[in-house]
Ligand SMILES: O=C(O)c1ccc[n+]([C@@H]2O[C@H](COP(=O)([O-])O)[C@@H](O)[C@H]2O)c1
């Protein structure tokens with residue numbers, strides 16, 4: 267199990283990231299060229315199969331064990347009227363996840379993913395980022411480690427999701443801190459606020475940036491000041507997955523924003539990630555552009571919970587089914603093209 271002893275250990279991990287298994291990548295590419303289809307005719311399914319081969323370090327990748335983890339946290343900035351919903355909804359939705367009644371429960375059942383739910387100190391919201399740091403150093407480290415600890419080493423495909431009323435506000439702040447641009451460029455309607463609510467959100471992000479940006483020297487400090495517990499936990503889980511060479515399907519705006527401070531400093535960080543979908547939250551398409559990732563799906567979803575990632579699992583399954591089960595030209599006695 268991955269655990270970061272302190273802030274320095276987290277930062278050190280970012281400069282020693284493993285890559286995919288090169289021999290497995292080469293073998294998977296060779297196999298793709300030998301399967302009974304015109305070269306490239308399965309489009310991105312071919313790339314996904316090769317990606318999975320590299321990160322699982324085997325020419326014949328599998329997804330018998332798909333893991334989904336939903337982290338939940340509460341946010342001090344929510345008191346500024348930046349969400350369409352009351353903060354109690356975070357805890358109520360955790361109960362709904364546990365009872366099996368949320369979208370992510372249905373989606374995980376439909377794509378055969380093992381779901382776990384990790385609430386993080388819901389009774390203790392983070393500091394309001396427009397006035398103070400979201401978390402202390404110890405709190406941020408604990409959240410990163412809760413994320414890292416949630417990842418099972420035998421997982422063959424991971425996705426993480428979140429639940430946190432108000433969390434599109436810290437997510438927007440993290441994106442602006444990581445990649446620049448006006449606060450307004452990164453702020454949308456989130457769970458469905460009106461125009462006045464969006465204006466309050468933009469102001470909160472502007473104030474947060476003015477207060478914290480001069481001290482956001484590294485990814486840890488940026489997450490600590492502008493993030494939230496469930497956000498840091500997602501970052502910890504996605505980093506732990508990289509360290510264990512586990513491929514990741516990225517969910518929506520907040521899930522991607524959680525790693526924005528890392529990607530801004532380590533551009534190849536998302537090499538073990540596929541962007542599952544593009545959220546309707548307008549900052550997401552912009553963020554995926556900075557990540558250099560093309561989403562698998564554009565369904566106009568903006569739920570969070572890992573729901574967009576779950577919806578994309580069948581695509582990965584389709585990629586591996588064709589990769590593993592198709593006959594080669596030689597096996598099927600089909601003439602190959604020139
Ligand atoms: O995943 C997304 O792209 C996404 C976009 C907008 C909203 N959400 C969800 O809505 C909540 C945050 O919205 P808000 O308006 O309260 O900041 C949080 O629980 C997220 O899971 C999620």
Ligand SMILES: Cc1cc2nc[nH]c2cc1C
Pocket residue numbers: 351355359428429430457569570571
């Ligand atoms: C009801 C509800 C469900 C959610 N799931 C993820 N974010 C959410 C936000 C709300 C408001």
